[in-house]
Amino acid sequence: MNRLQVELPGLTLKNPIMPASGCFGFGREFSKLYDIGQLGAIMIKAATLEPRFGNPTPRVAETPGGMLNAIGLQNPGVEKIMAEELPWLQQFDVPIIANIAGSTVEDYVSVAEKISAAPNVHALELNISCPNVKTGGIAFGTDATTAMELTRKVKAASAVPVYVKLSPNVTDIVEIAKAVEMGGADGITMINTLLGMRIDLQSGEPLLANRTGGLSGPAIKPVAIRMVYEVSRNVSIPIIGMGGVASAEDALEFLYAGASAVAVGTQNFVDPFACPSIIEELPRLLDRLGLSTVKECIGRSWKSNEPIAHHCP
Amino acid sequence: MAIIKDICTVIRVKKIADSIFEMVLEGRIADEVENPGQFIHIRVTEGNAPLLRRPVSIAAVDKKNHRLTIIFRSGGQGTLLLSRKVPGETLDILGPLGNGFPVDKVDSGGTAILAGGGIGVPPLYGLGLKLREQGVKVISVLGFQTAESVFYQDEFASLGETYIATVDGTSGTKGFVTDVLNERGFEADILYTCGPLPMLRALEAGDYARETYLSMEERMGCGIGACFACVCRKKDDPNGHSYKKVCSDGPVFKAGEVLI
Ligand SMILES: Cc1cc2nc3c(=O)[nH]c(=O)nc-3n(C[C@H](O)[C@H](O)[C@H](O)COP(=O)(O)OP(=O)(O)OC[C@H]3O[C@@H](n4cnc5c(N)ncnc54)[C@H](O)[C@@H]3O)c2cc1C
Numbered sequence: 098m099n100r101l102q103v104e105l106p107g108l109t110l111k112n113p114i115m116p117a118s119g120c121f122g123f124g125r126e127f128s129k130l131y132d133i134g135q136l137g138a139i140m141i142k143a144a145t146l147e148p149r150f151g152n153p154t155p156r157v158a159e160t161p162g163g164m165l166n167a168i169g170l171q172n173p174g175v176e177k178i179m180a181e182e183l184p185w186l187q188q189f190d191v192p193i194i195a196n197i198a199g200s201t202v203e204d205y206v207s208v209a210e211k212i213s214a215a216p217n218v219h220a221l222e223l224n225i226s227c228p229n230v231k232t233g234g235i236a237f238g239t240d241a242t243t244a245m246e247l248t249r250k251v252k253a254a255s256a257v258p259v260y261v262k263l264s265p266n267v268t269d270i271v272e273i274a275k276a277v278e279m280g281g282a283d284g285i286t287m288i289n290t291l292l293g294m295r296i297d298l299q300s301g302e303p304l305l306a307n308r309t310g311g312l313s314g315p316a317i318k319p320v321a322i323r324m325v326y327e328v329s330r331n332v333s334i335p336i337i338g339m340g341g342v343a344s345a346e347d348a349l350e351f352l353y354a355g356a357s358a359v360a361v362g363t364q365n366f367v368d369p370f371a372c373p374s375i376i377e378e379l380p381r382l383l384d385r386l387g388l389s390t391v392k393e394c395i396g397r398s399w400k401s402n403e404p405i406a407h408h409c410p
Numbered sequence: 411m412a413i414i415k416d417i418c419t420v421i422r423v424k425k426i427a428d429s430i431f432e433m434v435l436e437g438r439i440a441d442e443v444e445n446p447g448q449f450i451h452i453r454v455t456e457g458n459a460p461l462l463r464r465p466v467s468i469a470a471v472d473k474k475n476h477r478l479t480i481i482f483r484s485g486g487q488g489t490l491l492l493s494r495k496v497p498g499e500t501l502d503i504l505g506p507l508g509n510g511f512p513v514d515k516v517d518s519g520g521t522a523i524l525a526g527g528g529i530g531v532p533p534l535y536g537l538g539l540k541l542r543e544q545g546v547k548v549i550s551v552l553g554f555q556t557a558e559s560v561f562y563q564d565e566f567a568s569l570g571e572t573y574i575a576t577v578d579g580t581s582g583t584k585g586f587v588t589d590v591l592n593e594r595g596f597e598a599d600i601l602y603t604c605g606p607l608p609m610l611r612a613l614e615a616g617d618y619a620r621e622t623y624l625s626m627e628e629r630m631g632c633g634i635g636a637c638f639a640c641v642c643r644k645k646d647d648p649n650g651h652s653y654k655k656v657c658s659d660g661p662v663f664k665a666g667e668v669l670i
């Protein structure tokens with residue numbers, strides 16, 4: 098038995114660790130550094146119907162323990178991704194989770210229809226939480242009814258399970274989570290970045306050309322953990338958790354909070370070997386804590402207050 | 411050439427001008443360096459602040475001893491931490507990154523101008539060494555703010571004619587690199603440059619050599635081409651979807667290729 102294996106709708110993951118969308122491109126660069134076939138899954142960069150250039154630079158700024166980004170969903174468009182990136186990714190034995198974004202409901206539906214037909218796309222990640230585009234993105238993720246409607250339409254168009262990526266920039270994330278569950282979501286991924294801003298002291302202007310950007314990295318982990326904890330107790334669909342994961346310990350914390358798998362974003366920039374390191378470390382961490390499988394860790398923070406049984410692996 | 415992550419040892423740190431430090435590092439990355447103008451991505455702390463790596467050009471490489479020299483200005487949090495490293499300490503470094511300057515565009519016996527501004531000067535030194543090795547005549551024109559910030563004047567002088575410009579006139583010609591070039595009117599086959607954007611723009615617009623290559627800077631995330639933080643537009647498609655990534659397609663571009 099593979100003690101790291103987890104099962105989610107559409108996804109049999111050999112381990113619960115995957116790179117988060119936008120932090121791994123389409124895998125080409127990282128494939129030169131290590132065998133990306135060892136990843137649990139890959140969440141590819143957002144696909145939109147038409148190619149997008151994204152925002153002007155500077156697109157990144159730093160904050161203690163985190164970074165702000167305003168890339169603006171730059172991508173070559175769904176056609177090109179399907180013609181060039183997805184076929185290339187087929188050489189690896191890794192399920193692909195395709196992140197999709199759009200400005201209108203029709204955009205989302207159309208991208209979902211197209212990209213879900215690719216043989217290695219095992220699930221969609223419906224991005225209703227990008228804070229860096231003027232239209233679409235987060236606008237669909239901050240209102241429960243809108244989020245539910247969009248989920249329903251995308252779900253109807255998609256050939257594979259649909260995970261909805263939630264934004265933390267809402268008053269009540271549980272309300273949105275319940276709404277997308279009602280809309281037919283097969284799972285939830287969370288969290289996307291927190292809207293933030295930095296101002297340059299010399300010029301007096303915002304550091305980012307887009308003025309605002311999304312905060313990610315270790316700084317947001319406690320927010321993400323709290324939200325995964327709350328959402329997982331209130332929905333019955335699985336969650337892929339993310340936000341500041343830098344180590345196997347962080348990943349376990351997300352599992353404990355209620356996530357069934359964990360994505361690594363910003364840490365890929367800090368340490369491009371972050372994902373394989375975490376995958377390698379995870380069994381050792383389980384051993385140290387007397388845990389036998391990843392599965393038994395899921396939701397431990399609220400499922401049971403009993404001491405963990407000590408199994409021998 | 412492969413990009414690797416290596417734990418490099420700090421061999422030497424020396425202040426060589428006002429806020430300017432020269433650091434010698436030892437590690438396997440030196441073995442992988444292909445072209446002058448490539449850079450390394452340095453993790454300046456094992457902690458979380460600052461979180462991101464810092465891109466710094468390779469100023470010179472000594473393959474025999476597996477050593478790299480970098481030269482940086484200590485200003486912000488990251489470079490300040492870097493300047494405080496002492497010999498024997500280690501640094502987590504990713505590299506070599508980027509394409510570097512093409513050194514095969516000028517024949518032996520030809521003339522190359524190296525035009526550097528401030529902290530853009532370092533990669534030109536390694537380039538000059540390489541060009542000299544290939545029998546190319548090197549003319550260096552280096553611009554700084556003031557006399558206290560001038561560095562590597564002697565090193566460049568050992569490669570060939572070297573001219574200094576300072577904004578306040580405290581060393582060399584008063585003014586900019588372009589003032590020296592306009593005044594002297596060198597005949598050159600190729601011009602290589604690295605420095606602040608206004609300088610790059612002026613050199614691109616001017617007619618100083620048959621061909622011009624410029625090294626760009628942009629804020630980076632990954633440094634390897636995966637995050638789209640560092641893109642710039644292509645000159646032939648200023649409003650479209652074409653782009654180049656400074657980290658992986660650059661940092662060196664042929665003049666006219668990207669919008670600066
Ligand atoms: C390809 C390349 C080569 C470089 N080579 C050199 C070199 O040889 N010597 C040298 O002194 N500097 C070089 N720089 C600039 C160097 O990266 C910055 O000076 C450094 O990142 C500043 O970090 P800091 O923490 O001190 O400053 P802060 O201002 O506190 O940095 C904040 C953030 O902005 C980024 N940043 C700030 N200035 C720059 C800049 N000019 N370019 C890109 N990112 C920046 C930092 O990386 C960091 O993420 C190079 C930059 C690039 C892109």
Ligand SMILES: Cc1cc2nc3c(=O)[nH]c(=O)nc-3n(C[C@H](O)[C@H](O)[C@H](O)COP(=O)(O)O)c2cc1C
Pocket residue numbers: 117118119120142143166168170196224227262288289290312313314315317339340341342360361362363364631637
């Ligand atoms: C540079 C960058 C680009 C991103 N691009 C996307 C994207 O295209 N689609 C998306 O859903 N999330 C995107 N994200 C958000 C991440 O997938 C992730 O949700 C977030 O960064 C939190 O995780 P982290 O703290 O581990 O980075 C991006 C994040 C960063 C830092």
Ligand code: FES
Pocket residue numbers: 629630631632633634635636637638639640641655656657658
């Ligand atoms: S820094 Fe990530 S693509 Fe260039």
